Amino acid sequence: MKSTSDYIIRKRKGMDSILDRLPGDIARSLRGLPIRVLDELEEIRFRVNRPVIVYSGGKEYEVARMGGMIVAKEEIEKIFSLLMHHSTYSYQDEIRSGYITLDGGHRVGICGKVITEGDRVISIRDVSSINIRRGCEHPGIADEVIPYLFDGSNNIRNTLIVSPPKCGKTTVLRDVIRNLSNRGYKMGVCDERSEIAGCAAGVPGFDIGGRTDVMDGCSKDIGITMLIRSMSPDVIAVDELGSVSDARAAEQVTVAGISLIATMHGKSYEDALRSPLGGYIKNGTISRIVILSSDPTPGTVADILNSANLSLLGQSDMKWE
Helix, strand or coil: CHHHHHHEEEEEEEHHHHCCCCCCHHHHHCCCHHHHHHHEEEEEEEEEEEEEEEEEEEEEEEECCCCEEEHHHHHHHHHHHHHHCCCCHHHHHHHHCCEEEEECCCEEEEEEEEEEEECCEEEEEEEEEEEEEEECCCCCCCCCHHHHHHHHCCCCCCCEEECCCCCCCCHHHHHHHHHHHCCCCCCCEEEEECCCCCCCCCCCCCCCCCEEEEEEEEHHHHHHHEEEHHHHHEEEEEECCCCHHHHHHHHHHHHHCCCCEEEEEEHHHHHHHHHCCCCHHHCCCEEEEEECCCCCCEEEEEEEEECCCCCCCCCCCHHCC
């Protein structure tokens, strides 16, 4: 079992993987923040002609820098280039989606001039805002969820984790994967945005357990098909289902007799029901809906429901039904 100090060291190394890719003066200013702020840092935001702002522990901090607090347009361009290792071409597919993913699962959102061709995004130029969202792991954050995932035969129920942005859905999903993997289940992860496992050169940056296989950086329909055909998983996990094509990809999993654990954006059972996955909830294919909240902290379990919208929280006699 990892100690608390091991976990903190891993978190700080994760922070280093971000700071090492920023201009020297900005990195030094960020490293000068109190340890508590760095350890709990969630986002770093850069905007043209505005100060650097970080969000940590639910609070906002303005970062003082040597040579001035304002980030000029030229600095935004330099930051963006450094984050991509000066190789815009290799990140072009991601840029079209409005973000890039760094080693370690950190996501960099961008705003700027959107170049389109018809209704298709070709690129984003003249970047005006950059938001680095730190990927992190919290071993044990899913402990409350785990008992509700099993049926009476120790099979894993098809489960949907519903959460608004920044409420910890990917972090909880990652810990569910780690937990089930370490319990002996073969886990297949379709990691379209490289956020779940945080793979770099094929090596996961996060602890996802010893029985987990990752299809990294491919679409859900392709990745899920490859996992089913090649890895014989007991469970397939995916992040941020939402489109009709995502729902079809999820159907591949359940039709193959494999358990599905997935996340989606939303705040409630009703949001899940209105999504393309709603039909699978109505017919009971998805039989667990975990609702997350950020109150008091991201990853807080607000409720755990069955497919009929009945709360299971606090009903210990139903946990292993």
